[in-house]
Amino acid sequence: MSRNVEELHAIPAAEEVLRDMPTEQQHGGVGQQQQHNGSMDLTGAPSVELLRSLYLGTTNPSISGRIGERRGSTSITFTTVPIEFPPVTRLDPFNKKRILVTGGAGFVGSHLVDRLMLMGHDVICVDNYFTGSKTNIAHWIGHPNFELIRHDVVDPIMLEVDQVYHLACPASPVHYQSNPVKTLKTGFFGTYNMLGLSKRVKARFLLASTSEVYGSPEEHPQREGYWGHVNCIGPRACYDEGKRVAEALAYSYARQDGVDIRVARIFNTFGPRMNWNDGRVVSNFILQALRGEDLTIYGDGAATRSFQYVHDLVDGLIKLMASDCTEPVNLGTPQEYTIEEFARLSIDLVSEVRAGKETTKSKIIHLPPVTDDPPKRRPDITRAKERLGWEPKWKVREGMLETIVYFLQTLQP
Numbered sequence: 001m002s003r004n005v006e007e008l009h010a011i012p013a014a015e016e017v018l019r020d021m022p023t024e025q026q027h028g029g030v031g032q033q034q035q036h037n038g039s040m041d042l043t044g045a046p047s048v049e050l051l052r053s054l055y056l057g058t059t060n061p062s063i064s065g066r067i068g069e070r071r072g073s074t075s076i077t078f079t080t081v082p083i084e085f086p087p088v089t090r091l092d093p094f095n096k097k098r099i100l101v102t103g104g105a106g107f108v109g110s111h112l113v114d115r116l117m118l119m120g121h122d123v124i125c126v127d128n129y130f131t132g133s134k135t136n137i138a139h140w141i142g143h144p145n146f147e148l149i150r151h152d153v154v155d156p157i158m159l160e161v162d163q164v165y166h167l168a169c170p171a172s173p174v175h176y177q178s179n180p181v182k183t184l185k186t187g188f189f190g191t192y193n194m195l196g197l198s199k200r201v202k203a204r205f206l207l208a209s210t211s212e213v214y215g216s217p218e219e220h221p222q223r224e225g226y227w228g229h230v231n232c233i234g235p236r237a238c239y240d241e242g243k244r245v246a247e248a249l250a251y252s253y254a255r256q257d258g259v260d261i262r263v264a265r266i267f268n269t270f271g272p273r274m275n276w277n278d279g280r281v282v283s284n285f286i287l288q289a290l291r292g293e294d295l296t297i298y299g300d301g302a303a304t305r306s307f308q309y310v311h312d313l314v315d316g317l318i319k320l321m322a323s324d325c326t327e328p329v330n331l332g333t334p335q336e337y338t339i340e341e342f343a344r345l346s347i348d349l350v351s352e353v354r355a356g357k358e359t360t361k362s363k364i365i366h367l368p369p370v371t372d373d374p375p376k377r378r379p380d381i382t383r384a385k386e387r388l389g390w391e392p393k394w395k396v397r398e399g400m401l402e403t404i405v406y407f408l409q410t411l412q413p
């Protein structure tokens with residue numbers, strides 16, 4: 001029988017688990033620069049602790065004061081009067097950009113918003129809240145550099161900005177398959193509208209594309225030069241083909257109208273602020289292990305994925321936007337796990353977080369395979385290394401521990 005959330009109280013406080021987690025000294029700062037003033041360096045690369053305070057709210061009294069106490073209480077309180085906003089870099093007017101992030105209230109988008117805000121830019125967050133949530137960016141509401149607009153990118157919008165990070169689109173198979181026509185409309189019309197906006201105001205445009213453009217790959221690992229192997233009539237086609245047409249649109253606008261484009265092909269990414277009902281393997285396995293439920297592997301568990309932690313991805317997106325690289329760039333972690341290995345790792349890490357309390361009773365069970373599930377996926381990141389000077393810094397284990405702590409906080413009343 002599954003457990004309810006009250007039983008999760010028997011788990012060490014997040015602070016205890018976080019004590020052993022990486023610091024900026026180990027990571028050289030999330031933005032890979034060394035920190036000097038304890039929270040941010042001169043280029044705006046924030047410390048891990050500062051970022052952590054934005055999604056593990058209880059570690060920072062000023063933030064937890066805004067979003068309410070999450071642990072040990074049955075209520076959550078919000079205030080429109082901030083005690084204090086997180087500190088942002090003071091940028092001179094020549095370096096301060098107006099940046100639009102579509103899907104900015106989503107999992108990846110909200111981490112990107114955090115980073116751009118901390119760097120001192122003006123950020124406009126556009127989201128229709130289909131899979132995003134206002135709570136992901138609640139800590140910025142009211143900040144003079146921040147604007148939040150409820151809008152669906154399928155419809156046009158007029159904004160004046162210098163850069164556009166176009167992330168808006170459901171990314172989990174469960175969500176994007178729940179309304180495939182809408183997913184295709186988002187892929188085409190959403191990208192078309194944001195490219196039109198970029199053309200009108202001469203903004204640099206970055207498309208969040210996906211490893212799914214490679215489909216069920218016949219080349220392994222996947223290089224950007226590989227054209228892919230996609231079933232255009234299968235259940236995943238709405239997303240895969242939606243992103244492929246989005247790329248085609250981006251390159252057509254670049255050729256025809258000179259729009260300054262960047263294209264990131266994002267491989268499996270995980271971290272805090274994933275939806276608890278996301279349906280992707282990381283959140284499923286963590287939640288199942290925390291609740292003592294069996295971990296559900298679709299198929300025989302031999303499929304492989306490479307998992308990157310969200311802070312690494314955000315570093316890559318910001319570096320790509322700042323670069324002169326107009327070719328598509330893979331952003332992902334080359335370390336590959338079978339889903340079976342990843343299930344065992346998830347059980348071990350949840351047990352580690354619960355150390356001294358109770359080991360999870362979860363076992364691994366196999367369910368029927370999913371149609372068109374790619375059997376293997378691993379990025380070749382040579383181009384990102386050479387052109388952006390980027391490679392992932394976070395180990396899967398470190399990111400998983402932090403994500404487990406996040407889910408504990410989210411589930412606890």
Ligand SMILES: O=C(O)[C@H]1O[C@H](OP(=O)(O)OP(=O)(O)OC[C@H]2O[C@@H](n3ccc(=O)[nH]c3=O)[C@H](O)[C@@H]2O)[C@H](O)[C@@H](O)[C@@H]1O
Pocket residue numbers: 171172173210211212239266267268269279280281282284285296297298299303305339370373374
């Ligand atoms: O996480 C992501 O960023 C990616 O998630 C999905 O791609 P997919 O690799 O299918 O992601 P998952 O749903 O997490 O599945 C990974 C593997 O685990 C398996 N799985 C998933 C969930 C589960 O409970 N059990 C399980 O065995 C899936 O069948 C698949 O083989 C999206 O389609 C991608 O666009 C997105 O980039």
